[in-house]
Structures are given as structure tokens and as C-alpha cells.
Amino acid sequence: MTQLCTIIPPYLLDRLAALGDEAAGRSLAADAALRAARASLAAVPAPAAGRPGRTIADAGRTERLPGRVVRTEGGPPTPDPAVNRAYDGLGATLALLLEVYGRRSVDGAGLPLQASVHYGEKYDNAFWDGTRMVFGDGDGMLFKDFTGCLDVIGHELAHGVVQYSADLAYQGQSGALNESVADVFGSLVKQYALGQQAEDADWLIGAGLFGPGVHGTALRSLKAPGTAYDDPRLGRDPQPGSMDDYVRTEEDEGGVHINSGIPNRAFQLLAVELGGPAWERAGRIWYDTLTNGSLRPHATFAEFARATLAAAGARFGEGPVTEAVAGAWKRVGLAV
Numbered sequence: 001m002t003q004l005c006t007i008i009p010p011y012l013l014d015r016l017a018a019l020g021d022e023a024a025g026r027s028l029a030a031d032a033a034l035r036a037a038r039a040s041l042a043a044v045p046a047p048a049a050g051r052p053g054r055t056i057a058d059a060g061r062t063e064r065l066p067g068r069v070v071r072t073e074g075g076p077p078t079p080d081p082a083v084n085r086a087y088d089g090l091g092a093t094l095a096l097l098l099e100v101y102g103r104r105s106v107d108g109a110g111l112p113l114q115a116s117v118h119y120g121e122k123y124d125n126a127f128w129d130g131t132r133m134v135f136g137d138g139d140g141m142l143f144k145d146f147t148g149c150l151d152v153i154g155h156e157l158a159h160g161v162v163q164y165s166a167d168l169a170y171q172g173q174s175g176a177l178n179e180s181v182a183d184v185f186g187s188l189v190k191q192y193a194l195g196q197q198a199e200d201a202d203w204l205i206g207a208g209l210f211g212p213g214v215h216g217t218a219l220r221s222l223k224a225p226g227t228a229y230d231d232p233r234l235g236r237d238p239q240p241g242s243m244d245d246y247v248r249t250e251e252d253e254g255g256v257h258i259n260s261g262i263p264n265r266a267f268q269l270l271a272v273e274l275g276g277p278a279w280e281r282a283g284r285i286w287y288d289t290l291t292n293g294s295l296r297p298h299a300t301f302a303e304f305a306r307a308t309l310a311a312a313g314a315r316f317g318e319g320p321v322t323e324a325v326a327g328a329w330k331r332v333g334l335a336v
């Protein structure tokens, strides 16, 4: 079964709701209803494969999906910037997948991409539900419009890529790998669109998403996990960047948005060590690992690390690249 992958982890909204934040409480209730609805589905039928076209709908601030279709593939921009940002974000993700990895859409078979904007009332989240991308407007105080971050769009669609490839189970270490891979490719979508070198990228997920007055720069940092925010309302970024600080918790499906900081940092270290654009070599190794059939759904961090080493060897031969892969994992406390 596919998981409802929200960009804002439940523990953040829980905390805000406990502090009496109305928008967070409503968003949490909407997420719980969505999760319950999904739990009752044995499988989500995939839309018919075809040309990887985009369809953007407007949910009109309701929780009814998909809403009214407002822009389709090749159609002109609309007066609504959220619609156009969603359309362009889907396009940037399709471009990275196709132009760099030769993959036709998230499923590799041309799956048309659908998105809905203006979901719910001040809804503080965005998610991929297994068939479509859904964006809230945010409450305007803590979170702004979720269509504003290209890496958030890339992150959510990367969950789609995982769903159609390694299908990493959304629990514990394999769940944290699922989250990490989504962050990695989310950041790569942005870096590719901006034409950035690895060392020049911000390596942030959700930069610009926080509203005015929030003490933080983003939701997560791949470069420096644990430093993205420190705010009286949101608390402190809980991500570790090394196995020494691995967090054992029952919350958040066993810390899937928390311990993902460890493989995130390994990827960032590798990309900077190899130099050039991160999507070329580091991204290719991660993409090969995800799609070459070597991972089991409940893969551990150590198994994933070994699989990246094998993928690097298969693609680039034994030598400096494989040494860099082993070195990056070693720096986050995983010997391979």
C-alpha cells in the first residue's frame, strides 16, 4: 500500500496543535482523515499510462479532490500563481527524471501527473497520495503557500518514484531511507532547475516556506541536519547527522523524518566530494540503487549504504568514486 507522505511531519503539527494553533489542529485532523481513508484501500489504482502530461486542479479551499481542472499540458499560464507554480514544479521534476536519468515520469512509463492546489482551509501541508500531488495554502503565519518551494514539489514526486521502484517500507530505517531519497531528489530537482554545482546549492528542503517571524530557514538541511530551525512554536530541528546521534522513537513511524538526516548528509558529503553538479554522479549512484532491484523493501541504512557502493562500482568502476562513497558513509558513522 502506498503511504500518505506529507511534507510537514505529524510531530510538528502535533506540537503546534498542543500550543493551541487552530490551523495546525485543522491540518492534523485533515491528515488523520486522509490516512484513515487510505488505510481502507487495499491498493490505489494507477491512472492509465500515457504521455506524461500535467493536469492542475483547484480544490477551491475545500477538502474535495481533485477540484476543478484549471490548467492542462501545453495550456497557457492562468492568473493564479499557485496553479502556475505547481505546473512548473511538476515540469521541473519531469525534466530531471527524463533528461538526466532517462525516466519517463515517476513510474518510468509516462504516468500523467496530476496536482490540486488550494486544498482545504489554510491547510498547513502538501502531500503525494499515491496518485496526485496536493498543496495547501498554509496559514500565512507559520507556513506560506506550499507551491512556493520547488524542492517540496520534487520531494513529494520522488515519493512517487520510490513507490514505483524500491518501494521502501514507510517505517523505521527503510522509512527514513524513503524520506531521505525524497529529500535528495527534491533538492536535485531544484539544483537542476537552477543549474547549480553541488558546492553552491543550499541543500535545504522548504527554504522560504516559513512565514514571517518563524526562527528558521527551512524544514530540513541535508548539509547540516538539526540546524534548519529553532523556534519557540516549532521547537528545534530534531534531525541527527550521524549514527552517533541516531534517534530511537515510536513517533513519526519510527523517526522517518528524523533519522533521514543521516543518509541525507552522506549524500551531500558525497556530492560535494565528487564536485560538479550533484545530479550527475552522486545522483546517478542513488538513482541506480533505487531502481536496480538490489534493495529489499525493509532495507536498513547499512544495506542501503552497501547497495550504493555496489551501484557506484557497477557504474564507475572501483576507484576514486567508490572510495568517495565509502568515505561519505564512514563520516556519518556507517562502515561499508
Ligand SMILES: [Zn+2]
Pocket (backbone or CB within 6 Å): 005, 006, 007, 155, 156, 159, 179, 182
Ligand atoms: Zn516525505
